[in-house]
Structures are given as structure tokens and as C-alpha cells.
Amino acid sequence: xxxxxxxxxxxxxxxxxxxxxxxxxxxxxxxxxxxxxxxxxxxxxxxxxxxxxxxxxxxxxxxxxxxxxxxxxxxxxxxxxxxxxxxxxxxxxxxxxxxxxxxxxxxxxxxxxxxxxxxxxxxxxxxxxxxxxxxxxxxxxxxxxxxxxxxxxxxxxxxxxxxxxxxxxxxxxxxxxxxxxxxxxxxxxxxxxxxxxxxxxxxxxxxxxxxxxxxxxxxxxxxxxxxxxxxxxxxxxxxxxxxxxxxxxxxxxxxxxxxxxxx
Amino acid sequence: xxxxxxxxxxxxxxxxxxxxxxxxxxxxxxxxxxxxxxxxxxxxxxxxxxxxxxxxxxxxxxxxxxxxxxxxxxxxxxxxxxxxxxxxxxxxxxxxxxxxxxxxxxxxxxxxxxxxxxxxxxxxxxxxxxxxxxxxxxxxxxxxxxxxxxxxxxxxxxxxxxxxxxxxxxxxxxxxxxxxxxxxxxxxxxxxxxxxxxxxxxxxxxxxxxxxxxxxxxxxxxxxxxxxxxxxxxxxxxxxxxxxxxxxxxxxxxxxxxxxxxx
Numbered sequence: 001x002x003x004x005x006x007x008x009x010x011x012x013x014x015x016x017x018x019x020x021x022x023x024x025x026x027x028x029x030x031x032x033x034x035x036x037x038x039x040x041x042x043x044x045x046x047x048x049x050x051x052x053x054x055x056x057x058x059x060x061x062x063x064x065x066x067x068x069x070x071x072x073x074x075x076x077x078x079x080x081x082x083x084x085x086x087x088x089x090x091x092x093x094x095x096x097x098x099x100x101x102x103x104x105x106x107x108x109x110x111x112x113x114x115x116x117x118x119x120x121x122x123x124x125x126x127x128x129x130x131x132x133x134x135x136x137x138x139x140x141x142x143x144x145x146x147x148x149x150x151x152x153x154x155x156x157x158x159x160x161x162x163x164x165x166x167x168x169x170x171x172x173x174x175x176x177x178x179x180x181x182x183x184x185x186x187x188x189x190x191x192x193x194x195x196x197x198x199x200x201x202x203x204x205x206x207x208x209x210x211x212x213x214x215x216x217x218x219x220x221x222x223x224x225x226x227x228x229x230x231x232x233x234x235x236x237x238x239x240x241x242x243x244x245x246x247x248x249x250x251x252x253x254x255x256x257x258x259x260x261x262x263x
Numbered sequence: 264x265x266x267x268x269x270x271x272x273x274x275x276x277x278x279x280x281x282x283x284x285x286x287x288x289x290x291x292x293x294x295x296x297x298x299x300x301x302x303x304x305x306x307x308x309x310x311x312x313x314x315x316x317x318x319x320x321x322x323x324x325x326x327x328x329x330x331x332x333x334x335x336x337x338x339x340x341x342x343x344x345x346x347x348x349x350x351x352x353x354x355x356x357x358x359x360x361x362x363x364x365x366x367x368x369x370x371x372x373x374x375x376x377x378x379x380x381x382x383x384x385x386x387x388x389x390x391x392x393x394x395x396x397x398x399x400x401x402x403x404x405x406x407x408x409x410x411x412x413x414x415x416x417x418x419x420x421x422x423x424x425x426x427x428x429x430x431x432x433x434x435x436x437x438x439x440x441x442x443x444x445x446x447x448x449x450x451x452x453x454x455x456x457x458x459x460x461x462x463x464x465x466x467x468x469x470x471x472x473x474x475x476x477x478x479x480x481x482x483x484x485x486x487x488x489x490x491x492x493x494x495x496x497x498x499x500x501x502x503x504x505x506x507x508x509x510x511x512x513x514x515x516x517x518x519x520x521x522x523x524x525x526x
Contacts, residue, residue: 099401104404138362141291141293
């Protein structure tokens with residue numbers, strides 16, 4: 001979930017110039033059974049699973065880079081991925097073949113040719129996330145995978161007022177899990193919406209970029225306001241503090257879905 | 264999913280007159296991991312899991328009867344259940360204690376006192392079911408548990424025309440899995456709706472009662488019309504035939520959700 005412009009961890013995933021074809025894939029996944037996007041030794045991850053499927057298809061050297069490094073348990077409706085390989089296959093064939101190799105929890109929902117060297121992360125202009133809250137008195141079994149169960153009265157008006165203060169360009173260190181690690185803490189938040197449909201409260205957030213755990217920290221803090229534990233003006237104070245210890249708890253990963261990546 | 268007015272299989276589940284308190288429970292469940300509602304030896308069922316939780320709570324003799332015997336894999340938003348036990352607990356305590364003993368895939372969403380001898384099945388005036396179809400070109404990983412993936416063009420207008428012919432009171436043997444087993448094949452269908460929201464097509468059906476596999480057989484047949492394999496008038500012909508071999512394939516269980524039981 002963190003953007004990074006010069007993150008040394010990306011070196012292994014960087015597109016090799018020798019790979020002569022690039023594709024832009026759009027992936028949907030149920031993150032429940034995965035240890036997040038980023039490839040790790042001894043853990044099942046979305047990137048690792050996609051890489052294994054692509055290696056079965058293309059044989060040799062393959063690179064896959066996702067626009068968002070979603071955390072363990074986070075879902076995606078439209079994650080954009082750059083796939084580089086030595087390939088003669090048209091994009092539609094790559095899509096069908098990858099879907100044949102992937103578990104059903106990961107689907108390539110679209111595939112297109114991309115310029116060689118296409119970087120899904122660094123060229124992204126923004127991302128949109130959705131956070132679902134199950135506000136029912138009793139947790140809904142049908143929402144267990146997709147929503148955080150928060151029973152009790154929630155003041156959505158107060159949450160909207162609180163979130164409106166985050167609109168615009170700010171140093172968002174207060175909502176970043178490990179601020180020191182980030183090269184650049186400035187983010188431009190474009191849209192912050194809170195809607196209710198029956199027991200489900202949906203918080204959607206768009207920004208040019210997000211820091212590590214940023215959506216989950218903003219949602220956890222906004223809920224402190226919604227529950228009445230903090231006044232609506234508190235979120236602006238937290239933001240201004242640039243201090244992670246001032247913010248509310250991190251909302252759990254399973255309520256979060258990457259909706260789309262904007263280019 | 265079948266109603267039955269004098270089904271000998273119910274004998275074991277019938278409320279014993281010696282049990283001096285009855286509750287009306289409303290259950291929600293994710294049916295994915297259960298072999299349906301009805302208790303079976305050597306299989307995990309919703310009724311069996313609820314009974315075990317109630318026996319832990321009340322100790323002695325307990326009876327649980329659900330209004331709908333949902334098939335393996337079918338979900339419920341509001342299944343009504345009669346619970347009879349020797350109990351001094353208020354309904355709210357029973358709800359909280361059962362939820363503490365049940366897996367999160369089953370939740371008691373409401374509980375109230377009921378007259379002793381309350382029979383959730385025989386007193387039901389009707390039921391409403393929802394069948395979800397994932398009409399996306401590629402299956403959505405986020406709908407795997409809840410929707411049947413049917414790609415390709417679907418003519419919803421033709422499906423609506425076809426389903427309208429089922430409105431009213433009919434012998435529904437043509438849509439019954441095992442017609443000979445049913446005491447009474449007449450059902451009064453009240454509402455049949457087909458809606459689309461993006462790639463999701465939702466078919467909702469209400470009736471005073473449903474025969475075994477009836478919703479799934481109606482949906483499977485309506486999809487034959489939606490795909491253009493059959494004309495809209497075909498569903499009326501199938502109904503009039505009273506012959507199960509005339510109908511379309513049975514839609515899979517996991518797309519089906521019991522929405523509520525009407526009293």
C-alpha cells in the first residue's frame with residue numbers, strides 16, 4: 001500500500017531491459033488467503049503466485065510489478081500490474097493462459113499491450129481505496145471477509161466533517177505506519193466519502209499516493225470520531241501533528257479493497 | 264429448501280411438549296462450509312452446529328427447527344428458527360450465549376420469546392430467496408462464494424417475460440428435484456424480479472412455499488432464456504408440462520441466499 005519512488009526493495013522486481021515485451025494487466029483478488037501483494041520467501045503472496053503462473057507460461061525470465069503493494073488480507077478490484085517477458089503471445093492469450101494457471105482467488109480481468117519498460121507503480125497518478133464497515137449489532141457472516149465489524153452508533157456526519165479536513169495536499173506522516181522509512185510524506189487527497197447502505201458503512205478515499213497503512217490509519221481515526229470518542233476537529237489536529245502516535249488505531253486489513261489505480 | 268407438511272424426517276426435530284420454553288431465532292449464515300441446514304450424521308450442518316451450541320448452553324433436551332432446509336452451500340440472511348428448551352434465560356441472553364458458542368459463519372441476528380410449541384416451518388406464510396449471477400467476462404474473486412459465474416450476453420428482458428408466466432398459483436412439479444416425494448406440488452409465486460447492477464444480475468423470488476431445488480431450477484431455466492437458447496415463452500411450457508425433465512439445468516447452490524421467512 002505504500003508508494004515509493006526509489007525503494008531498494010524494488011530492485012529484484014524492476015523490469016529488465018532485455019525483456020522484449022510488456023503487458024498491462026488488471027488483477028482482481030480476494031486477499032484473505034494471501035500474505036499481501038509483495039513476494040516473500042516462505043509465504044503465499046499475490047505477486048509470488050502471479051510470478052509463478054507467468055513463469056509457467058513464459059518459461060524464462062519474467063518480471064511483475066504491481067501499482068499497489070497491498071497488505072496481507074487486503075483485496076483488489078482493479079490492481080494494475082506490469083508484466084515483462086520474452087513473449088510472442090497477444091495480450092488476450094496471456095490473460096486466458098494466466099487465468100488457467102492462477103487460483104480462482106486471483107483473476108486477470110483485463111490485459112493489454114504496454115510500452116516496453118512500462119512501470120505500473122511509478123507512472124500511476126493515483127489510487128482509490130474502499131473501506132467497508134459492518135455496523136450491524138451482530139456481525140454479518142456474509143461480510144466476514146470484506147468488512148470490519150464495528151457495532152454501535154456511528155455519527156457519519158461527524159466522520160464526514162473530520163475527513164473533509166484531510167482534503168488537499170499535506171504531510172501525512174501522522175497516518176503512516178513507519179514514517180521514517182518513507183522518502184516523501186506528502187500526499188494529495190482528492191476524495192473522501194462516507195456512505196451508509198443499511199448496516200454497511202463505506203469509506204472511499206482517493207489520493208495521488210498513499211503511505212504505508214495510511215488508509216487503515218485514517219479509517220481507524222475517523223471511527224474514533226464516528227463513535228464520539230473524539231470531536232470532528234480532532235482529525236485535523238492529528239494531521240497537523242505529523243506524529244503517528246497521535247492517530248487512532250489501525251483498522252484491520254480485511255475491510256480494505258483497492259478499487260482502482262489511476263493513470 | 265423444501266416445505267413439507269407431514270415429513271416423517273421431522274419427527275426427531277419436532278418440539279417435545281415437555282420443553283417449557285420456546286424462542287424465535289433469526290439466523291444469518293455463510294453456507295459455504297456447511298452440508299446444508301438439515302442435521303446429518305458425519306457432516307457439518309447448520310442445524311447440527313446450532314443444536315450443539317444450544318446443548319452446551321441448556322444442557323439437556325433441546326429442539327431446533329428451521330423454516331427452510333437450505334441445501335449444502337446455500338446462504339441465509341434471515342433464516343427463522345424455532346428453539347425449544349428447558350430454560351430460564353431471557354431471549355437476549357440466549358442470543359449472546361449462542362453467538363459465543365457458534366462459529367462466526369453462523370450468527371443469531373435476533374432472538375425473541377415465542378409461544379411454547381412454536382413451529383417455524385409450518386407457520387411460515389412464505390419465503391424470499393435471492394439468486395446472484397456474476398455476469399462478468401472473467402469471474403470475480405470477490406463473488407466466488409456468493410454468485411454463479413455466467414459470462415456472455417444475457418437478455419434480462421426475455422428473462423423477465425419468461426418469469427412473469429410463473430406468477431400466481433401453479434403445480435410446480437416441473438421445477439421440483441424429486442416431485443414424487445412432495446406431498447403437495449402447488450406453490451403461489453408472488454414476486455419474480457431480475458435486476459442488474461454492473462456485472463451482477465440478481466434474481467429474487469417470493470412464494471408461499473418452495474419445492475426441493477425449485478429456486479435453482481427456475482433460475483437455471485430462466486438463464487436458458489437469457490442466453491437465447493430458449494424463447495421467453497418456454498418457461499410457461501415447462502411449467503405446464505409438470506415434468507422435471509423439461510426444465511433447464513439446476514443452478515449451483517452457492518449463488519442462492521435465503522433472504523427472509525414471512526409470517
